[in-house]
Amino acid sequence: MQLMEVCVIAKCTYKSETIMFSVSSESSMVDILKTLCLRFRGLQLGCFTLRYSVPSYPSCFLETDSDLDLMRTFLLISNEKTVDILVKDLCGISEYSGDFCVNKELIACEKGESSCSSTVEDRNEFLGRSKRASAKPLLSNExxxxxxxxxxxxxxxxxxxxxxxxxxxxxxxxxxxxxxxxxxxxxxxxxxxxxxxxxxxxxxxxxxxxxxxxxxxxxxxxxxxxxxxxxxxxxxxxxxxxxxxxxxxxxxxxxxxxxxxxxxxxxxxxxxxxxxxxxxxxxxxxxxHGDESKSFNELVWYTDAVKETNTGSLCTLDCEAGINRFRRFFVSFGGCIAGFQYCIPLLFIDATFLKSKYKGQLLCASGKNGNQGFYPLAFGVVDSETEENWTWFLQHLASILLPMGRVVTFFSDRNQGLLNAMGFVFPGWPHSYCYYHLKQNLISKYPKSGYGKLLQDRVINLFSRCAYAVTEEEFKVAMEELVIVGSSKVKAFISDLSRDHYANAFFKGMRYGEMANSLAESFNNWVGVFRDLPVLPLIEGIRQKLMVLNSQRRFEAEKWTTVLCPEMETRLCENAEAGRTWAVRRSNSTVFEVFADYSVMVDLEQRTCSCRLWQIDGFPCTHAVAAILAKRDSVYDYVECYYKTDFFRKAYESPIFPIPDIGKGLGSNGSAAVVCFRQLQRGQPEDHQQRGSKFLFVVVKVDGILNVGVDIGQAFNTRRF
Ligand SMILES: [Zn+2]
Ligand SMILES: [Zn+2]
Known part of the structure; x- marks a missing residue:
């Protein structure tokens, strides 16, 4: 039986030119390729791909004879008489690649790799093309x-x-x-x-x-x-x-x-x-990340979701009454609250700039686990570091800490708003100024070169001696010299700096060897990337990262076999090693005299050493370890439980749970109004802040349309965009 001749018109486009030719049931790929090379100037065999489009399939490869058969069959059953074929140049896009080039046999033949004999001309042609093919492929080629x-x-x-x-x-x-x-x-x-x-x-x-x-x-x-x-x-x-x-x-x-x-x-x-x-x-x-202003609205949903999924969490969204204007946000996850009581009783308080369009500040309170790692406890997002915002943040923190019934030592830089709020919310709680911040403050008072630099080094050295001095006597000696050397600049600096808040000799409370807010700095680095994000992705990003971190630490601690966390176990061994050769004499059942480079007194009952390091670090000093070993007691009995592996495990026992459906249950309520913060930076004078507060940059969403404007007192001067 004679088959009916099937013939379709191919419309072939290369760059901006189109040619038409007929494709019969007799045509092979080689015929088509030859036709194309003949008709399109600059088109070279092996250096282009063909794609055809049929309804619903805009880009089908046309490489082999079976591709061609399929195309013909498809056109026949869909009763199409024409087909669009696109010629895509590969020269300058990639090296010869069997996967992408038309008809591998032809290429192999040209390269002289197959049974086809190669001539010098062929090779030259290939070399020339190869040079062009080595041009860097661009993602835009397609x-x-x-x-x-x-x-x-x-x-x-x-x-x-x-x-x-x-x-x-x-x-x-x-x-x-x-x-x-x-x-x-x-x-x-x-x-x-x-x-x-x-x-x-x-x-x-x-x-x-x-x-x-x-x-x-x-x-x-x-x-x-x-x-x-x-x-x-x-x-x-x-x-x-x-x-x-x-x-x-x-x-x-x-x-x-x-x-x-x-x-x-x-x-x-x-x-x-x-x-x-x-x-x-x-x-x-x-x-x-979605619209930033929408992000504030979504916080309403998120606040509920946190409480629902993470039992025991404290999460508050504070809006201005009446107009649903975002003011501030606080969150502490249930898992963190449960674990914090097994951490060293320290809290590092800090604020860091947010870099998203709306600015604002991220407040955080981080603790420290027994292995010297940071333990983020609570976060807040506020417009700026005012006393009112700090008070609000610390009051939330107080509602977490007070039920635990223990006093923690705070670390912070000396932000005035924070200091006032601290005195109001946590009166009498030990509060250490960050030694590093104080030092930077002092450094900034001296020139960076010449004699000023020499003086600066001398002053900093003396100030460091003041801060680290373990006895009042030592402090007094260093301070007297500091005041003489540093003269008026130092006097002014010292006069409004209470020694109770930074000097080891006078600090009331336990600092566990910490002097600086460096932990807060490392937390800021850890948060790093998220600071670019709007509020919701920022908080949720932190939550996810924290969830993973806590989980990793939980698994890690399962493998520990030592009584103390590895960091502290190492420190204990080092302390024991240092005192191996010292003579230890007993005074009574708990008091010992240790003959190190000089003689010191260790009281095991009071847990004190006359070198004062045991009291300051909250961890047995070299002398103490020597005395404990001489008494044949277990050293571990004299180490605070926060440093022990079982406490570390308990700190990470309660996980942070996922918040499912995020992005799904989110919807903004029609005419809700939301704002960004006023555009003020830290360090602007107070009167600017007051003036600034009358000029709020406002984004208002009314029935799905965003309006932007300036809030002058009560009047909203808005403009659609
Ligand atoms: Zn044109
Ligand atoms: Zn000691």
Whole structure:
């Protein structure tokens, strides 16, 4: 039986040119490839791929004879008489690669690797091509395929169509103008239409049934002169930048605009302006994290979710009455609260800037576990470090600490708002100023070079001796010298600095060997990346990271076999080692005299040593260990339980639980108004703050439309955007 001859018309497009030829049931891939090479100038065998599109399948590979058979069959059953084939150049994109090139046999033949005999000419041709093929592949190369036939569908609607049109124009190397542009239809013409009468034009409109965009007419041929892909293009708009970096921003929120500029040059061979990089990043952040103002609204949902999923949590969202304006947020997870009583009774209080659009401050209170690691207990987000905000934060902290019935020692820098609040909420609780901050403060009073620098070093050295002096006598000697050397500058500095808050000799309370707020610093580094984020992703990011950290530490501690946490076990061994050769004499059942470099007195009942290190560190000093060993007691009986492995395990026994459905149960309530903080930085004088408080930058969401404006007293002067 004679089969009916099946013949379809192939419309082949390469760059901006299209040719048509017939494909019969007799045609093979080799025939088609030869035809294409013959007709398209510059097209070389083995250096391009073919893709055809049929309804619902816009990009099918056409590589082998069986691909060709399938294409013919598909066209036959769908009763199509024509097919669009796109020729994609691989030269300058990648090395020869069997996976991507048309017809491996042909390439192998050209390379002289198969049974085909190779000639010198062949080799030269190959070498020449190889040189071009070594050009750096760009991620933008596939954009050339984005716009190619009538009927092409864009499921993402107008937005996807416009974006792809920009990328297509960028890659092919022309600019276009919108002749019509709205949600329902987009018409674009070549920007050379006016000057040169170029007839390139595309018209796409929305398919009402599916909501997708469809190309209705397309004249993909430019009649204007010279289209060269430029490294700078008007088509590279912020939206395009944003679409390209959204995944990068998700993985690396701290990516800087300058880095984006470099990456674009590297990946796409395109120069973009700082503005486009910056604004593109802002847009991408919105895509990744949602609108920042929405984020505040979502905190309402989150607050409930925290309490529900993490029993025992303390979580408060404070809004201004009546207008639901975000003021501040506090959270301490149940798992952390339960574990904190097994941590060393220290709390490091600190504030750090948030870097998202709305600024604000992240307040945190971190404890310390028995293995000298930090133990984040509570966080707050406020607009600035005012006394009122600190009071609010500390009151929440008090409601966690007071029921535990123990006193903790606070560490902080000397922020006045915090100091006032501390005196109000925790009167009489030991409070240590961070030695490092005090030192920096003092350093800043002296020149950085010349004689001033010498003086500075001398002053700092003396101040350090004051702070670390273990006896009042030692402190007095160092202080007298400090005042003489440092003169008026030091006098002023010392006069409003109470020695009870920094000097070992006078500090009332236990500091467990800590002098500085360095733990808070390491917490800030740990939080690092999240500081770029709006409030909700910030808090949730911290929660997730904390959940993982606590879980890791729990598993880690399961493997420990020592009585003390490894860090402290090591320290104890070192202390024991140091006193191996010392003579120890007994005075009574608990008092010993230890003959080290000099003689010291150890009282095992009082847990004191005359060197005072035992009292200051809360951990047996070398002399104490020597005395304990001489008494043949167990050293471990003299170590605070916070340093023991079983306490460490208890500190991490209660996990932090996941908060499921985040992003799902979130919805904003219609006309809720939300704001960003007033744009004030730490260090601005008080009168500025008061004046500033009358000028709030406000974002108000009314029925889904964002309005932005300045709040002058009661009047909202808003503008839609
Ligand atoms: Zn044109
Ligand atoms: Zn000692």
């Amino acid at each position: 954009w050339e395929t984005y716009i190619h036939h009538v009927g092409q569908k864009f499921d993402g609607g107008a937005e996807e169509f416009r974006l792809k049109l920009c990328k297509y124009a960028l890659e092919v190397g022309f600019n276009f103008l919108y002749a019509g542009n709205d949600k329902k239809r987009v018409v674009a013409v070549c920007s050379n239409k006016k000057l040169e009468g170029c007839s390139w034009r595309v018209y796409a409109s929305r398919c009402e049934a599916t909501g997708s965009f469809v190309i209705r007419t397309l004249n993909n041929v430019h009649t204007c002169a010279g289209r060269i892909r430029e490294s700078k293009s008007k088509m590279m708009r912020s939206r395009v930048v944003s679409s390209l970096i959204v995944d990068r921003i998700r993985a690396k929120p701290e990516l800087k605009p300058v880095e984006i500029i470099h990456e674009f040059k590297d990946y796409y061979g395109i120069d973009i302006s700082y503005y486009h990089a910056w604004f593109g990043k802002e847009l991408a952040k919105l895509d990744v």
